[in-house]
Amino acid sequence: EAGVAQSPRYKIIEKRQSVAFWCNPISGHATLYWYQQILGQGPKLLIQFQNNGVVDDSQLPKDRFSAERLKGVDSTLKIQPAKLEDSAVYLCASSLVQGYTEAFFGQGTRLTVV
Amino acid sequence: AQSVTQLGSHVSVSEGALVLLRCNYSSSVPPYLFWYVQYPNQGLQLLLKYTTGATLVKGINGFEAEFKKSETSFHLTKPSAHMSDAAEYFCAVSPSSNTGKLIFGQGTTLQVKP
Numbered sequence: 001e002a003g004v005a006q007s008p009r010y011k012i013i014e015k016r017q018s019v020a021f022w023c024n025p026i027s028g029h030a031t032l033y034w035y036q037q038i039l040g041q042g043p044k045l046l047i048q049f050q051n052n053g054v055v056d057d058s059q060l061p062k063d064r065f066s067a068e069r070l071k072g073v074d075s076t077l078k079i080q081p082a083k084l085e086d087s088a089v090y091l092c093a094s095s096l097v098q099g100y101t102e103a104f105f106g107q108g109t110r111l112t113v114v
Numbered sequence: 115a116q117s118v119t120q121l122g123s124h125v126s127v128s129e130g131a132l133v134l135l136r137c138n139y140s141s142s143v144p145p146y147l148f149w150y151v152q153y154p155n156q157g158l159q160l161l162l163k164y165t166t167g168a169t170l171v172k173g174i175n176g177f178e179a180e181f182k183k184s185e186t187s188f189h190l191t192k193p194s195a196h197m198s199d200a201a202e203y204f205c206a207v208s209p210s211s212n213t214g215k216l217i218f219g220q221g222t223t224l225q226v227k228p
Contacts, residue, residue, distance in 0.1 A: 004157070031214060042118075042204050042218030043158070056215055091157060095214060103216065105150075105157035 002026065004106035006092050012112045018080035021109045025073070025094030031055075032069055033103065034077050035091040043091055049075065082113045116141045116207050120219035128227050133177075133192040135222050137205030140186060147188040148206040148216065149179055158204065164188065175199070200226045 005024040013019050025032050030051050035043035046065065048056040051072035060067070064083070069075040079086055089108040121136040139145055146165045150158040162173025169181040179190045188205060202223050206216040 033215075040123075040220070042206070042220050043216070044218070045215050048215060093158075102160050102163070103214065105159070107155065107157045 004092055004094055004104050006090075006106035006109055008109055009107065010110050010112075012114060013082055015084055015113050016081040018078065019082055019111060020076050020078045021090050021092075021111075023075045023077070023092030023106060025075070025092070026104055029094035029096050029104075030072070031095045031097065031103075032075050033093040033095075034067060034075070035093065037089040037091055037108070039088070046077070046090075079111075082111075084113050087111055087113045116145065116209050116217050118205050118207050118217055118219035120203075120205050120222050122222055123220065124223045124225065126225040126227060127195045129197055130194050133190070133195045133199065133224065135190040135203050135205075135224065137179075137188045137190065137219060138186055139188060139205070139207045141207055141209055143209045146208045147179075147181060148208070149173065149177070149188075149190050150204045150206060150218075152202045152204065152221075154201075161190070161203075195224075195226045197226050197228065200224055 007022050032049045034046045036046050037043040046060045047067045049069040052069045067077045089110050091108045093103040093105045095103045117140045119138045148163045149161040151161050152158050161177050162171045164171045164181045172178045177192045202221050204221050205219040
């Protein structure tokens with residue numbers, strides 16, 4: 001079974017530029033999560049999708065971050081414009097159903113804003 | 115609000131020694147509790163989880179954890195450390211009334227010395 005795929009693995013951009021990350025969850029997984037992991041901290045949920053609907057985006061900085069999950073499969077997370085404090089690893093995860101089944105994580109995208 | 119505190123950001127043990135990683139949580143509702151492991155440049159992998167039932171939970175790679183409601187703790191243990199256990203470990207909580215969102219602690223880096 002293929003895991004959660006994310007791209008790119010690494011990205012370096014200048015502040016005020018825009019960037020997009022892509023995630024392909026495990027086939028058949030209805031729930032998709034984007035987490036932000038700042039160096040030295042645990043992951044923090046940015047947004048959760050159930051199929052193509054948003055369940056929780058309470059911690060998403062909506063003035064600069066956006067996310068979509070077209071057709072309830074792939075998802076993209078965008079930052080525009082980026083700030084230095086956005087430097088982090090962005091982790092995508094998916095689970096079969098909403099709730100307490102195991103969430104499977106991708107390898108993440110490491111973003112460096114200079 | 116739910117939160118997780120991991121005591122000790124770095125733990126160092128000798129190979130073959132007991133591993134003990136501490137986790138305390140706060141939750142206003144019965145929690146579901148998780149331990150994840152993260153190897154360098156990898157995503158998070160589930161070690162074990164507590165939902166309901168037996169309070170002593172066994173996971174992969176010889177790890178186990180015990181849910182102690184009276185102490186609001188969910189400490190992770192392994193009787194004998196192996197060099198391959200060196201990684202970062204995250205404790206996480208998900209309130210039972212939630213949709214699957216995970217709230218993570220700040221992580222504990224485990225170093226195993228030969």
